[in-house]
Amino acid sequence: MLRFTLERLVGMVVTMALVSVMVFLIMELPPGDYADRYAFRKYSGTGVNVTEADIQAIRVDLGLDKPLVFRYFDWIGGIVLHGDFGQAFAFETSVLKVIGDKIWLTLGILFSTLIVTYMVSIPIGIYAAVRRASVADYGLTVFSYLGLALPNFLLALILLYFANKWFGADIGGLFSADYKDAPWSFAKAWDLFKHLWLPAFVLAWSAVAYQLQTVRATMSDEINKLAVTAARARGVPETKLLIKYPARLAINPVVSTIGFDVNRIFSELPIVAVVLGLTELGELLLRAYLDLDMYVAGAILLLLTFMIVFMNFISDLLLAWLDPRIKLGASS
Amino acid sequence: MDDMLKVENLSIAFRTDEGLIAPVQGVSFSVQKGKTLGLVGESGSGKSISTKALMRLLPGTAILGEDTKMTYRAKNGEIIDIEKLAPNSRKTRHLRGGEIGMIFQEPMASFSPVYTVGNQMMEAIRLHRDMNKKEAREFAIEMLDKVGISNPAQRIDQYAHEMSGGMRQRAMIALTLSAGPQLLIADEPTTALDVTIQAQVLELMSDLQRDLGMGMIFITHDLGVIAQIADEVAVMYLGTIVERGPTRDIIRDPKHPYTQGLLEAIPKLDSLTHRLSPVPGDIPSPHARPTGCPFHTRCTRKIEGVCDVKAPTEVDLGEGHAVACFLHADEGRHVA
Numbered sequence: 001m002l003r004f005t006l007e008r009l010v011g012m013v014v015t016m017a018l019v020s021v022m023v024f025l026i027m028e029l030p031p032g033d034y035a036d037r038y039a040f041r042k043y044s045g046t047g048v049n050v051t052e053a054d055i056q057a058i059r060v061d062l063g064l065d066k067p068l069v070f071r072y073f074d075w076i077g078g079i080v081l082h083g084d085f086g087q088a089f090a091f092e093t094s095v096l097k098v099i100g101d102k103i104w105l106t107l108g109i110l111f112s113t114l115i116v117t118y119m120v121s122i123p124i125g126i127y128a129a130v131r132r133a134s135v136a137d138y139g140l141t142v143f144s145y146l147g148l149a150l151p152n153f154l155l156a157l158i159l160l161y162f163a164n165k166w167f168g169a170d171i172g173g174l175f176s177a178d179y180k181d182a183p184w185s186f187a188k189a190w191d192l193f194k195h196l197w198l199p200a201f202v203l204a205w206s207a208v209a210y211q212l213q214t215v216r217a218t219m220s221d222e223i224n225k226l227a228v229t230a231a232r233a234r235g236v237p238e239t240k241l242l243i244k245y246p247a248r249l250a251i252n253p254v255v256s257t258i259g260f261d262v263n264r265i266f267s268e269l270p271i272v273a274v275v276l277g278l279t280e281l282g283e284l285l286l287r288a289y290l291d292l293d294m295y296v297a298g299a300i301l302l303l304l305t306f307m308i309v310f311m312n313f314i315s316d317l318l319l320a321w322l323d324p325r326i327k328l329g330a331s332s
Numbered sequence: 333m334d335d336m337l338k339v340e341n342l343s344i345a346f347r348t349d350e351g352l353i354a355p356v357q358g359v360s361f362s363v364q365k366g367k368t369l370g371l372v373g374e375s376g377s378g379k380s381i382s383t384k385a386l387m388r389l390l391p392g393t394a395i396l397g398e399d400t401k402m403t404y405r406a407k408n409g410e411i412i413d414i415e416k417l418a419p420n421s422r423k424t425r426h427l428r429g430g431e432i433g434m435i436f437q438e439p440m441a442s443f444s445p446v447y448t449v450g451n452q453m454m455e456a457i458r459l460h461r462d463m464n465k466k467e468a469r470e471f472a473i474e475m476l477d478k479v480g481i482s483n484p485a486q487r488i489d490q491y492a493h494e495m496s497g498g499m500r501q502r503a504m505i506a507l508t509l510s511a512g513p514q515l516l517i518a519d520e521p522t523t524a525l526d527v528t529i530q531a532q533v534l535e536l537m538s539d540l541q542r543d544l545g546m547g548m549i550f551i552t553h554d555l556g557v558i559a560q561i562a563d564e565v566a567v568m569y570l571g572t573i574v575e576r577g578p579t580r581d582i583i584r585d586p587k588h589p590y591t592q593g594l595l596e597a598i599p600k601l602d603s604l605t606h607r608l609s610p611v612p613g614d615i616p617s618p619h620a621r622p623t624g625c626p627f628h629t630r631c632t633r634k635i636e637g638v639c640d641v642k643a644p645t646e647v648d649l650g651e652g653h654a655v656a657c658f659l660h661a662d663e664g665r666h667v668a
């Protein structure tokens with residue numbers, strides 16, 4: 001297992017290095033740079049005539065005049081060695097200050113969504129397979145189709161309406177007004193939790209519907225395997241039997257798509273965030289990109305892709321642990 | 333009487349999408365301590381489901397006949413009415429493995445691919461024997477050694493897919509026997525193995541049976557294998573027993589045309605050029621059971637107006653040999 005873990009770890013580092021180059025190139029893609037934008041902002045309408053030399057001076061000032069390769073290593077070196085993501089030009093502060101809180105909130109939403117997705121879809125999918133062709137099974141199938149058909153921003157609107165109507169809560173946003181600017185405390189964390197369930201529920205909705213069907217299908221297959229009958233014929237108690245033998249293999253396809261789920265959550269998050277009034281990274285990414293505030297955009301892109309690559313790594317390790325044949329196949 | 337297991341009138345029906353089917357109808361047999369009953373018949377004759385019923389392993393769609401009685405005498409002398417057990421009760425779980433063990437045709441598929449052989453053995457041992465982890469592991473190694481696996485202390489931590497076919501079936505035997513069953517059901521345990529390994533596994537099984545004093549039900553579609561291992565034989569066709577008796581009598585002097593056909597299908601050593609002749613004709617589907625004797629559609633000696641009308645009852649031929657065939661009954665002889 002150690003060797004397998006190291007192999008995958010090296011794979012992850014290589015992938016991240018390539019990703020960072022790509023992110024940097026994407027940052028460079030828009031025409032012009034922040035020096036132009038800065039000059040335009042500062043002097044437009046003031047009557048001052050900005051010369052090319054002035055812009056060049058700004059460029060030197062911001063370190064944007066150096067060659068591409070040099071700037072790349074400067075950037076990535078700062079991140080890896082000092083955790084320094086560079087300057088957020090438009091905000092005139094460091095990138096970390098700008099995105100700091102939003103990272104944690106985005107990660108909070110990501111992990112609550114993943115937890116809700118798997119905690120709901122896995123046990124229910126297993127249950128539906130065990131009770132195959134029962135009323136409960138048919139009911140769950142209908143729910144799944146509904147879940148897949150209903151767009152989640154619509155679901156967000158509906159839930160927002162009912163949450164307001166029944167709880168009177170200002171469920172939009174991630175904090176109540178009282179805690180919005182308060183320092184972190186247990187009460188603030190609890191307040192966050194009370195607000196997190198809604199976006200997590202909305203974002204998990206379609207994934208639950210999908211993964212539930214996956215688990216149900218693989219579990220139905222696994223349950224009929226001879227190894228399960230053989231274990232039952234040895235007197236293994238039914239609940240333990242189901243978890244130890246078929247369920248362990250039935251969740252393979254779910255585990256192997258964790259990275260895919262993370263990706264999907266990141267793509268759906270901005271729309272849901274707008275509807276629910278959340279402040280997350282996606283919106284900031286778009287603004288930074290339009291502003292040519294490239295270090296902010298780069299940091300966000302890098303962090304989001306890193307999360308996807310990292311979760312893929314976790315998914316590989318989990319898979320190898322669930323099914324040792326994978327590990328054997330990889331190292332032989 | 334020495335019967336450890338007595339099955340009377342076992343009938344099994346299944347609810348299916350096409351309606352009720354009844355693949356086992358009124359089967360009776362018994363197993364004596366230390367003896368082997370061979371169950372023979374082509375595939376689909378109901379051998380596997382009949383033995384699964386003994387361990388209450390049939391799926392939820394199965395219905396046992398009302399007259400079905402399965403009486404088992406446990407190791408501690410207690411008489412258990414298997415048909416009355418609740419499917420997932422403690423008693424049923426003790427019966428499964430601890431009293432009756434089962435070995436299947438596919439040793440590879442019988443093991444879980446994600447747990448080591450030792451993991452599955454220790455699980456069975458700890459369920460049925462009062463042992464801690466360490467004792468269970470030592471016992472498992474002992475069992476692997478007993479079935480002739482070399483290096484058992486290393487093999488115990490291997491997965492089934494790291495073993496050869498013959499070794500896997502040996503490991504399966506060790507796994508099943510480690511729970512300490514008194515009756516072993518072997519459902520075509522050698523069918524998937526090649527001939528030399530098949531002979532070794534058969535020998536191992538009869539040795540172990542002798543050492544442990546177990547009763548055994550040995551299922552096969554090959555009467556040649558039965559000759560090597562069984563004391564008594566029951567020949568099944570479409571869910572009924574058509575002939576039964578001591579193995580010698582059945583092999584030397586089969587009475588039922590179906591048994592005769594099965595015997596002719598065994599390749600003879602002295603006539604290797606002789607082509608294998610399986611029983612001609614197709615097995616009817618369980619959805620379209622023939623009326624009368626179930627075998628009459630393929631029988632070369634069928635009596636018109638008798639065999640296709642009435643189901644034959646069992647005729648006792650003495651010394652435990654019995655046959656369900658009109659050729660040996662009064663009705664048949666009158667006509668013939």
Ligand SMILES: Nc1ncnc2c1ncn2[C@@H]1O[C@H](COP(=O)(O)OP(=O)(O)O)[C@@H](O)[C@H]1O
Nearest residue numbers: 346355374375376377378379380381382391618
């Ligand atoms: N789960 C089931 N549902 C419906 N019919 C079944 C089921 N299992 C077995 N059967 C029927 O029982 C018949 C006998 O099966 P089986 O005992 O496996 O035969 P054998 O072991 O003699 O080859 C099969 O032909 C099939 O029609």
Ligand SMILES: [Mg+2]
Nearest residue numbers: 379380381519
């Ligand atoms: Mg069978």
